Structure formats: structure tokens, C-alpha cells
Amino acid sequence: MVYRVFLLLVFLAIAIGGGAASVWFALDNAPLTGRFTSGPWQAFPLLGTPQADPYSRARYARSGGLPLGPSEGIVLTAREDSNGDPLRRTCTYVISGQLPPARLWTLHLTDADGGFLPDHGRKRAALHSWMVVYGEGNSLTVHVSRQPQPGNWLPSEGNGRMQVVLTLFDTSVAVTSDQFSDLRLPTITRADCHA
Amino acid sequence: MLRFVHTCILGLIAAGVVHLAIVFMLPDHTVRDAWSRISNAADYYQTIQLDARPDSPLRIDNPYFAGAACRFSLEDGLLHVRSEGKIPFWTLAIFDNRSQNTFSLNDRVAEDHSLDTILLTPIQMQRLKNDPSADLGQSLFVETDVVEGFVLVRAFIPDETWEPQVRAFLNSIRCEAVETQ
Numbered sequence: 350m351v352y353r354v355f356l357l358l359v360f361l362a363i364a365i366g367g368g369a370a371s372v373w374f375a376l377d378n379a380p381l382t383g384r385f386t387s388g389p390w391q392a393f394p395l396l397g398t399p400q401a402d403p404y405s406r407a408r409y410a411r412s413g414g415l416p417l418g419p420s421e422g423i424v425l426t427a428r429e430d431s432n433g434d435p436l437r438r439t440c441t442y443v444i445s446g447q448l449p450p451a452r453l454w455t456l457h458l459t460d461a462d463g464g465f466l467p468d469h470g471r472k473r474a475a476l477h478s479w480m481v482v483y484g485e486g487n488s489l490t491v492h493v494s495r496q497p498q499p500g501n502w503l504p505s506e507g508n509g510r511m512q513v514v515l516t517l518f519d520t521s522v523a524v525t526s527d528q529f530s531d532l533r534l535p536t537i538t539r540a541d542c543h544a
Numbered sequence: 545m546l547r548f549v550h551t552c553i554l555g556l557i558a559a560g561v562v563h564l565a566i567v568f569m570l571p572d573h574t575v576r577d578a579w580s581r582i583s584n585a586a587d588y589y590q591t592i593q594l595d596a597r598p599d600s601p602l603r604i605d606n607p608y609f610a611g612a613a614c615r616f617s618l619e620d621g622l623l624h625v626r627s628e629g630k631i632p633f634w635t636l637a638i639f640d641n642r643s644q645n646t647f648s649l650n651d652r653v654a655e656d657h658s659l660d661t662i663l664l665t666p667i668q669m670q671r672l673k674n675d676p677s678a679d680l681g682q683s684l685f686v687e688t689d690v691v692e693g694f695v696l697v698r699a700f701i702p703d704e705t706w707e708p709q710v711r712a713f714l715n716s717i718r719c720e721a722v723e724t725q
């Protein structure tokens with residue numbers, strides 16, 4: 350009798366404990382699915398939509414996020430430079446190239462968790478399409494650095510990793526697997542590093 | 545011993561079932577999702593202001609955007625969302641009560657870029673079309689299968705000088721249930 354109760358407890362512990370622990374582990378550690386990449390940029394167009402898979406849906410629900418819909422825009426995030434090295438706030442980077450057609454775009458820096466980087470005096474770690482200076486043929490060059498730079502500059506205050514977030518609003522760009530990898534997006538090149 | 549191994553195997557199978565059950569049930573039961581947070585912050589049809597500040601009930605994760613949201617239930621009637629003034633750029637998204645973005649539009653589709661939208665179910669649309677006395681006005685009609693959810697308007701703030709105008713636009717957003725026969 351005692352052995353039977355013991356077996357029942359073992360069964361429940363494995364079933365409930367194991368089930369719950371594996372969900373917790375999967376949602377916190379497993380990589381997000383539905384990712385499209387183009388160079389250093391990645392997008393999760395299905396995140397927070399009814400088309401997302403159950404794991405992404407569960408994870409997104411817990412984040413309290415407000416994803417952009419297809420008619421609003423798309424978010425492209427870079428955690429690494431074009432060489433595949435992690436983006437660090439102590440380094441200077443040059444973002445250059447053409448941007449896909451969009452009515453409006455914003456470019457901003459965040460920490461590894463998505464929080465905005467602090468302002469440098471009155472200069473925000475963010476730019477948008479109305480305020481930047483374009484080069485020849487509508488090309489764009491933006492310097493990311495802790496020190497002020499001439500031209501378009503994003504201040505990367507602090508230490509540790511960072512992400513560059515490019516948001517295209519009202520854009521004809523549809524993020525589908527084959528189209529997205531052919532999309533021409535700016536490169537992110539590391540200029541130098543102050544350790 | 546055999547019975548112990550047997551129990552462990554059964555336990556693992558049951559753990560798989562529990563795992564799947566939690567994954568599928570989590571979006572409906574979490575209290576951290578956007579729907580729960582907005583439900584805690586405001587009643588139905590009450591507009592709340594959102595931005596990236598820590599005290600905002602929901603975070604708008606773009607430094608040049610602020611937003612406003614209101615909850616609705618189309619069981620109360622059609623939803624009329626409108627605001628006053630004009631601003632450089634806004635988008636509107638309809639989220640269901642599982643916090644999923646199910647429909648979106650931007651100001652390009654709206655009459656002279658102003659926000660005046662009526663949200664309704666296909667059945668309500670049918671009834672409205674059959675009612676000759678209904679005044680459809682200038683509003684943009686959006687059919688949705690989402691009966692309960694929230695509307696989120698995001699607005700672009702190009703710089704500080706635009707801030708008062710964009711905030712006034714967001715503050716003027718009214719969400720009203722319009723009863724139909």
C-alpha cells in the first residue's frame with residue numbers, strides 16, 4: 350500500500366514537475382522560430398500574430414509585447430556586425446548602404462534586453478528618416494560610436510552588448526523567406542574598438 | 545523494481561502531455577500579456593496613453609512613437625474610434641484578447657489621413673447594409689472576427705516641437721460602442 354502511494358507520488362512528480370520545468374526551459378532558452386535573416390539583420394514577422402507557432406505564441410504572450418502588423422511596418426534587429434561579431438558599445442561601427450522603400454523609418458540602439466540606450470547629452474541614441482543626411486544616390490551612412498561623429502551619429506553610451514534596431518513603417522517590403530534574403534540592407538562594419 | 549521503472553516511463557509520457565497542455569494554455573492564462581496589462585489599467589472603451597516610459601502600462605518600443613489603446617467588445621455594438629487633428633503618421637492595429645495583432649492599417653488608407661474608423665463583425669456589417677436608415681458617414685469600415693480585444697494607435701513624433709500636437713491627437717482618441725438594432 351505504502352509502495353503504491355510512493356509510486357503515485359513519483360508519477361505525479363515526474364508528470365507535473367517535468368512537464369512544467371520543460372516548458373519553462375523551452376520558453377527561456379530555445380531559439381525563437383520563424384526567423385528571417387539578411388546579412389546581420391533578422392526579423393520575426395509572425396511573432397505576435399495568429400500565424401505564429403505555439404511556442405513563439407506562448408513566449409510572446411509572456412513578454413507583453415505589441416508587435417507591428419503588416420500594414421504598420423517591420424522591425425529588423427542586428428545583434429552582430431556584418432562579420433558575425435557581437436555588437437559592442439565600446440566599438441565604433443559604420444552602418445552604410447541603401448534602405449528598402451518605406452514611407453518612414455527609424456533606427457535606434459538598445460541594450461541586449463531591448464531597453465533604449467541612454468542619451469548623450471541631448472542627443473538620443475536614435476535617428477529617423479526625416480532627420481538624416483543622405484549621401485549620393487540616396488545612400489545612408491551612420492556612425493555608431495561613444496564619441497561624437499560628424500554626419501549621422503548614434504551615441505552608444507555605456508558598456509556591454511547592444512543591438513541596432515531598424516523599423517520600416519508603411520513599407521512594401523514583405524518579409525517572406527525567399528524575398529527577405531535578397532533584400533538590400535545596410536552593412537554594419539566595425540571601424541575600431543576601445544576596450 | 546519493474547513497477548518503479550514502469551511508473552517512471554508513464555510519468556515521462558504524462559510529462560509530455562502536461563508540457564503541451566501548458567504551452568497551448570499559456571497565452572490564454574498568462575497575466576503578463578498585453579491584454580491582461582491593459583485590462584488592469586483601464587476599463588472597456590477607456591483610452592489609455594502609452595509610450596516607452598517605465599510607468600506606461602504597455603511599452604511602445606520605438607523612441608519616436610507614442611500610442612493610445614482602448615479595449616472593446618463588439619457584443620456591445622459597433623466600435624467607433626476617432627480622434628481630432630492631423631499628425632505626420634499614425635497606424636492602427638486590432639489585437640484580440642490573446643494579444644495577437646490580427647489586423648492593421650496606416651493613415652494612408654484613411655480619408656485625408658484623419659482617424660475615423662468603425663470596427664464591426666461581418667454579421668453587423670450585413671445588418672448595417674440591409675438597414676436603409678443607417679448613416680454610414682465618412683468612417684472607414686473594418687470587418688473583423690475579433691469580438692473582444694483592443695485597438696492600438698501608434699503615432700510618430702518627429703521631434704519635440706511635434707510632441708504637443710501628437711499627444712493632443714492621442715488624447716483626443718474616443719472609443720465608443722454604437723448600438724445597432
